[in-house]
Amino acid sequence: MGCLRQRLEKRKAMTSEVLYESIEKMCGAYEMIERSELAQSILGRSIPLLRVGNGERKVLYVGAHHGMEWLTSVLLLDFLDELCDAYISKRETVGLLPDFILKSRTLLFVPMLNPDGVDLAIEGSAAGGILAERQMRMNGGSTDFSHWQANARGVDLNHNYAHGFLEYKQIERELGIEGGAPTRYSGECSESEPESAAIANLLRTVMPHAVYTFHTQGEEIYCASMKNERILSMGRTLSALSGYRLCRAEGPAAYGGLTDYAVEELAIPAFTLECGKGKNPLPLSDLILIYANLRRMLFYSTII
Template sequence: MNFGENTAKINMQKNILDYKVPLDYNVMMGYINEFSERYPFMSVSSIGESIMGRSIPIIRLGNGERSVLYVGAHHGMEWMTSVLLLRFINEYCELFKKDSRIYTYTLSYLFSTKSIYIIPMLNPDGVDYQINGVGEDNPLYERLLKMNQNSTDFTHWQANARGVDLNHNYNCGFAEYKQLEAEQGIGEGAPTRFSGNMPESEPEVGALCNFLRFNDDIKAILTLHTQGEEIYYTSGERTAPRSKTIAATLSRMTGYLLGTPEGMAAYGGLTDWYISEFNKPSFTIECGRGENPLPLDDYFKIYTDIREMLFMMPTFI
């Protein structure tokens, strides 16, 4: 898979990396390229491209048929979730290489019986705006500035490259959400909470939905967001079979509380859509606690809290 020229070179001197700089797309691709050289059993492909033409990588760990999917960084300010997923990939691969045991199984057993698909950064353009700002050379510069209330400070940008909040662009409760949006005065594109002109209008969301439509081996999803230390597992009145039991286990492992999304957060997200479309378990994990964007220094503590969940999730499906 060729991800183009703009991939930084990372010098991996340690087996398990420290993440010391904000993780934009280029930095992430540097790590992923290093991982794929170092761990030939890990496979990398792409689900599609972002608005700005960035190829969205998907990593597969394992060759078992029954699979889970982990998704990070729907939102620009939440690239911490990409750091958490890279750390997990790194650790999984090191343990697999040594055929180590973790929690209740050996990695070689997990690898041969289950697969974990990981999309560390669904919204590379939004992450880029949040970390690096928006340059005047951006073809959407004038429009973006207007969406951002004429501010050049994009540090609170959550949406994709053209102001659509990806976690409201899924086809579930879209019409109801549009009404709430109108009441809030959210117009055509915004740093957060604008759902787009129609469900799956955004290439990032369309690519992920199609991937799920064509990969029936995926049996459950974990979507990582920040923040709040909460787990959501329902979509309105709906709950997929076994979700409640799994959610209770994930809550015990992480120390995160089970919750129900309220207000605008209750519509149009991946968890909602996946439950309503496929009736399979899907969980939104609100990682960490504080104010977004969470400081990078928090990542190790958060990783420690969610580590068992990431390793054990495939064994529940």
């Protein structure tokens, strides 16, 4: 694998700053990447949107809904990196010609939807800005933010979408969650947060052919609908290509997420990929194996 970023920099945890530097280098190396800003986070950090290809059909990849799952941002940049590198060198990869992919598809990447949560999980309270004190309270007074999942105001973005939101409110009460928290608080209303509102709006505007959201961990693919034959067949293909188990999200994870919103409200095929296996947060050293296991699936996910 000829990943430019791996050649150019010593790997380190992907804070928002490291993400921006990596994107800067990639855009310098691959002129076909178009870069814009999807939105800004609660604390004003940029949420980059990258675009490659000119095809009619659009495919969206979203990483790091959850702060401590920043490994998914590295994974998505690695995939984009390998795709662009293969395109430039006209190299067939896992049986696919990158030229074909980028002529027939437009790929959209939001590698880090929750930069505030990621920076909190990696850097701790120092990344909390004006909300640092409040975050410390939400974190039970602990200075250890390594398991932080939510955004800067303690809203779990993947419970903040409109489908299943009201049902989740009931579950939330049963879990004893009454306000901002490191994980599982869904917010005052759906799409209350700039991060979730921006991605939901992107979905409604672009109406992509497929949406893939990346989380850790479990080596599972959550299929929002086990009844829709087309979505199920796509899910089976993804599962066969990765060895990950295809299943329906269960428990609290099944409510208020982006993929359920995409499938149930917008009829867009959408999948949640729980990458890797182990105890969150997965170490960066797991990425080589995760990428190796998912590489074929990532490339084929563009065209199925």
